[in-house]
Amino acid sequence: MNPKPWPLRVLKFVLLGILFVAAMGYVTMSLWNWLVPDLFHGPVINFWQTLGLLLLTRLLTGFKGGSGRPGFSRKWQQHKNDWKQKMESRMAGMTPEEQEKFRQKMRASCGPPAWMRRQPTETAFNAQAE
Numbered sequence: 001m002n003p004k005p006w007p008l009r010v011l012k013f014v015l016l017g018i019l020f021v022a023a024m025g026y027v028t029m030s031l032w033n034w035l036v037p038d039l040f041h042g043p044v045i046n047f048w049q050t051l052g053l054l055l056l057t058r059l060l061t062g063f064k065g066g067s068g069r070p071g072f073s074r075k076w077q078q079h080k081n082d083w084k085q086k087m088e089s090r091m092a093g094m095t096p097e098e099q100e101k102f103r104q105k106m107r108a109s110c111g112p113p114a115w116m117r118r119q120p121t122e123t124a125f126n127a128q129a130e
Contacts, residue, residue, distance in 0.1 A: 025051045
C-alpha cells in the first residue's frame with residue numbers, strides 16, 4: 001500500500017481546517033443573529049465579525065482545550081496526589097486512637113456546619129430497649 005504524498009495530506013488537512021472554521025463561523029453567526037437581537041437588543045453581525053469574535057474568544061481563553069490554562073489540570077492532579085501521599089504517611093505514623101481524634105477534628109473544622117450534620121435520631125425501638 002503506497003501512502004499519499006505529503007503535500008496532498010497537508011492540502012487535505014488545510015482544506016478540512018478551513019471548512020471547519022467556516023462551519024463554526026456560520027453556526028455561531030446564525031445562533032448570534034437568532035438570539036442576541038431579540039433577547040438583548042444587540043446588533044446583527046456578519047460572517048467576518050463572527051470569525052473575529054471566535055478569534056477574540058480563543059485569544060482570551062487560550063488556544064488549548066479544557067480550562068484555557070495549559071497544564072493546569074495536570075498540575076492540580078499532581079498537587080492532589082502529593083497531598084494524599086503526605087496525609088497517608090502522617091496517618092501511618094499515628095495510633096488508631098490518634099487517627100480517630102484527627103478525623104473528628106478534621107470533620108469539625110472542614111466538614112459541614114454543625115446544623116447540617118446528621119445527628120443520630122432516637123427511634124421507637126431504641127426507646128423501648130432502654
